[in-house]
Amino acid sequence: METLKDLKQKSLIAIAESLGIPFKRISSDIYEHPEHDSFKVFMRTNTFKWFSRDQGGDAIDFVQTLTGVGFKEAVSYLKTGNFQLHKEELVKKEPFRYYVTEDGQEDFHLARRYLKEERGISDSTINFFGRQGIMAQALYRHEPVLVFKAFNHRHVLVGASLQGLKRHIDEKRPYLKRTMKHSEGHVGVSVDIGKPNRLVFTESVIDAMSYFELHQSSLKNTRLVAMDGLKRSCIAYQILRLIAGEKKNLPFLDSLNPSKLLTYLTTLIETTTYFKESPDVITLAVDHDKAGLDFIGKCSDLSLPFQLDLPHLLEEKGKSDWNDILKSQKNPSLESLINQARIQIGTKEKTTGPFTLEV
Template sequence: MATFKERIDQAKHVSIIDLAVNNGVEVTDISSRYARGVEHDSLMFDKQKNTFSWFSQDKNGDTINFMQEYLGVENFKAAVDQILDGQEKNNYHKVDNEPIKREPFQYYFKNIKSITEVRKYLHEERGIDNDIITALNHKGLLQQDINQQVIFVWGRQGAPVGATVQGTQIDYEKFGKRGTSKYIGKNSQQDFGFNVSIGKPNKLMLFEAPIDLLSYWSEHKELRDTMLFSMDGLKERTVYNAMNYMYVAKNSLPTEGVFLGVDNDAAGHKFMDKFEQKAFTVADSTKEIVFHSMIPNDWDIPRDHLSIYQNISSEVGIDWKSLAAAHKAASNLDPQMYTANGYKYTGNLAYPEPKQPIQKVDRSLETELRKVAELIKDNSQSAEINWRHVFANDQHAENSDPVSKVADKAARYNEMYVNQGARPVIELKKDWNDDLRNKLNTASEERLLNNDYASSTGTLKVSRKVEQKRSKLVAEERTFNGAVKFFEADSPREMEFLIKNYGYNAVDKQDEHMMKPQQHTETRIKEHSLSR
């Protein structure tokens, strides 16, 4: 009979793909080595290493870890037993996952001179600034290969040591919700990433992906003395490697701060929470290296949540901002209240994330908020809130580390909402590219609504209309013979395309003045002909 240690080894060598599929996880191959989950497109499998990485939840590991972290088997022994029982019933393949010898990175992509498809995707689809695209291409950090892919070259002191590859062809059936292929080049240096230095850096800014990095830069072209660095995920070791690289390559340290521009989601907040208390003292100096949150739109609150906070707080007799702060600290305003803090706190407004979508349950956000509102009221004195009392529960004592940290986080958000305000929004923008595209759309819509457009047949005016809770842009043309025709679009960029495609041009005041006599003449001719 095999010992438990031998059973663990057997379980780790069971095919993780077979294990996933036979437990109801739909998987699709993206290469001979890698596969991804269909339901969660951030769930990736390495068939060669026989491991998984669930990037949105910052979880990874072997088959046993997969049973526990994704399939929800809490007990280690039970996970091993279930794997081996499944192997006996379903005849899982065995994987000899020998250690992979990592070869040095060799740039194997076949570049082409034109970057037309790269520019079309990055600028037209993702809104990245054209000047930045051109500058990076001239520096050799941004290329287009023969497969029309974007190649973000990882430079290290002038030499390529890796690459992030971003497809430009959209295929939702093949690539899931993301719509395009995306992967890290073969043999790319571990825990490194795409990076750009502006001047002699004394600030370090890190992002989850190269497009997030370029989006932030496009919004802040005034950046100086900064190193921008992509982690390709949420990788704590990459943060420290980036700091070390800045020192080695630039003879500089981020004494003005390390800024984490991670996504405004549960995984991003959990990652940020790891660094909030950290600081390093520079040797032979009084200067400290401090970590700062640069999560986009972190002060935004969904409008439908806002009315709930305000109504409950008014009934209980507290400031609604304190209730919003509690919800933000515990679960990042999630209506299902799944935990989004990095302290392993669960309890008030924070429930463990389900391992599978089928396990999700409906909870009453209003009921939970009302309970917390009463706790805030009972633990407030002279406008001061004892947040530890608010978050303490049967699982976590008042003086425990999780309660202490989530309480401090709630106090910070409460202070931010009180002093800086909160912005009600219809939809939360999760990452820096969402933020960039939203701002570009807002600017485009403003131009569309404030301009008149003209063609050889008449003048066009754009307005926004809401029908059946759906907002859309509508363009109406009043032709010179008096007829009216229109077309509509779901987004400003789509409307701009249609206007250009149909041959309209923006009309300035001088042009408009010059056209009016012609319009009047056309109208008089029409009226005369009708009278006859």
């Protein structure tokens, strides 16, 4: 009779195939969901991680995530199926490689137009984020994209996400969205306002830009972090980075094991007085929807002190993110308001270049 341990050893890829979901191989060790590029299966450990939802685990968790059934139903499915056992493969982790081709330094017009017309973000906000070096316009498989870059504590580029700038016919996903292969997902995309002594976490860079525009006057000495999803590991890394920066001990971060970031965070909570002395250091500004609320619950489960700053719900949608709020404040005529803003700042800002301010 198969035990739970036996069931957890069954190959995740074989399980996915039995459910009719053709995960695609993207490296010698990693498979990717055909519709969700942040949903990965790791052959070496026979585990999965859905990074944008902060979900992961073993074969039983995998069935529950893919089908929506409960624990008992997932166990029953694994017992009745005929899956091959997973064989561990020792594969070296591949480093991140920046494989897109950037446009010329002065060519950011498609990205700027997308951010302004589709997202309602002002030139001044675009310029501020652009000067931080985290954005570029590039080509990905001959398609123009906006690149959001993730730099670690050594200011080394360790990951990036792509936002398509060409509208597709597909109504569900009119624009390409993709995380570049082998990105270090725990780092996040960050921008500093002053000398940071607090952290504000959003789900995406677009939300971070929107949050900045809506709260600019109150953001002093703050690091805005876009997690590219919902990731407690990103919160853990950025907290440790903030502390290491304050103590001028960045080499401490060089030896950290990314897979143990939550363990480090738990140790920090349980064995130090850091959060008692700095109870307001973390603000969660995630989306106001089920996934965001579930993530807040997971952070609470860690006994992690944090402040909440959620966008108010939009009645017509039943959920919201910070870009929704920014756009709703610029309705009913977003284009008219943008044109007014151009007139008001026209003598002070230059928008023909990528991120320059002074005329």
